[in-house]
Amino acid sequence: MLLWGLVGNWILRWNFDKATYSPGEIATISFWIENTSDTYLYFSDFEIEFDFGTYSVESISGQISPKSNIFLGRARILLPKGVVGRRLFIVRHRVHEYINGTWVDVGVTKYDKKFVLNVYPRPFYKIFISRGLRIEDRAVGDPIVEMIKEWGFETVTIGIERHVPEEQVPITVREEIQKCDAIIAIATPRHLDALTGLWRTLEWLYSETGIAYGLNKPMLILKDKRVSLGGLPSYLTTYKCAPLIEFDPYNLEELRAKLAAVMPSFREWIETRRRQEFFEIIGRLIVGGLAVLGLIALPGIIGSVLGSSKK
Numbered sequence: 001m002l003l004w005g006l007v008g009n010w011i012l013r014w015n016f017d018k019a020t021y022s023p024g025e026i027a028t029i030s031f032w033i034e035n036t037s038d039t040y041l042y043f044s045d046f047e048i049e050f051d052f053g054t055y056s057v058e059s060i061s062g063q064i065s066p067k068s069n070i071f072l073g074r075a076r077i078l079l080p081k082g083v084v085g086r087r088l089f090i091v092r093h094r095v096h097e098y099i100n101g102t103w104v105d106v107g108v109t110k111y112d113k114k115f116v117l118n119v120y121p122r123p124f125y126k127i128f129i130s131r132g133l134r135i136e137d138r139a140v141g142d143p144i145v146e147m148i149k150e151w152g153f154e155t156v157t158i159g160i161e162r163h164v165p166e167e168q169v170p171i172t173v174r175e176e177i178q179k180c181d182a183i184i185a186i187a188t189p190r191h192l193d194a195l196t197g198l199w200r201t202l203e204w205l206y207s208e209t210g211i212a213y214g215l216n217k218p219m220l221i222l223k224d225k226r227v228s229l230g231g232l233p234s235y236l237t238t239y240k241c242a243p244l245i246e247f248d249p250y251n252l253e254e255l256r257a258k259l260a261a262v263m264p265s266f267r268e269w270i271e272t273r274r275r276q277e278f279f280e281i282i283g284r285l286i287v288g289g290l291a292v293l294g295l296i297a298l299p300g301i302i303g304s305v306l307g308s309s310k311k
Contacts, residue, residue: 008097008106009037009308010064020118023264024081027117029057031072035064040098043072045108050089050117052080060093079119082260085150086116121152125270128177128217129157130208131186137202140249141186144222147256148184151263156180173204177211181270182218185209187227188249199226206231213241218269220262224249 010033017028029048035041046060057075064070092110096103127148131141145155156162156176164172177183185208189199201224210232212219219242221233229237229244236242245262247255 008035008039008041008095009306010035010041011306012091012093012111014091016117020120021079022122023079023084023119026076026078028074028076030074031060032069033062033064033072034069035066038066040065042096042098042103043093044096045094046075047092048075048077048089049092050083050087052083052087081264084119084121084152084260084263087119088114089117090114120150121264121267124152124154125181125267126179127153127155128180128183128208128212129155129160129186130183130205130212131157132188132190132202132204133157133159137186137188140188140224140252143252144186144247144255147252147259151259151267173208174211177208177217178215180217182220182266183208183212185219185221185233187221187223187229187233189224189227199224199228200230201227206233209233209236209242218266219243220245220266222247222255 013032013034014029017030021027031046033041033043040063042061042063044061046057048055048057055075055077057073057077059075060073062070062072090111090113092108094108095106097106098104129141129145129148131137131145145157149155158164158169158173158176162172162176185205187201187205190202191200209219209221213232213236219236221229221237221242221244223229223244223246225246225248233242237244243262245255245258247258
């Protein structure tokens, strides 16, 4: 016998206790439910599904009367240490509806709407990015810089975040590098060497890495795999004065994974100036490839969604 006679409707609301979290921090989320229908409802089996994993929050559940609003509960979730950036999540839960004197399981509600939780390391460090300004350079450089920002860095490049007259560029470059906590150079192809048949990178990268080396700044070089480094950057990477990570411009997600492996140690290098530990991480990444990553561990602070038991 079919007992279906009513349709439950509700509004699920939540809020996190902070707008932004650090990796490895505990986030607290509170849930409320408003029953806008004429039937009793019971909510349970809540899950918060992030793009990096799913949390079952058994502490969130409860029965709610028709035309009422209640606090469902509060949950604490531990964020992984290796997760940073704007992380997408969805919410789902099970609903029972009281129909004709019987509690009916109307199934799991999974909302299509996605929300964002911000996870960024603290403190923020200011970092100089040496990179090309041409369209073809920025097509690769811009996404890489966004990856770098996810690890708690404020970035500056002359000609992008900072604009000065051309005659002031040399002195401004030195001033900005001096003020920054570190430098990351993105070596993209600039011209093809007719003698060797190898791609060379932009000339400014050699100058800016030279200034940073003279100021003893922590340095990381990200090199397009097609580029052959020369001059000082080649010397710095060969003799372990600056670590090097190669990337494929057509597979930047692989670079994202490599950055996830090395960025915590790069931040520690900035904080403590212990360079050797960072080179050990880079060495393991080069030897083991992405296998080493197995060792790593819409604004979502306030949200609401409409739900219905109608199928």
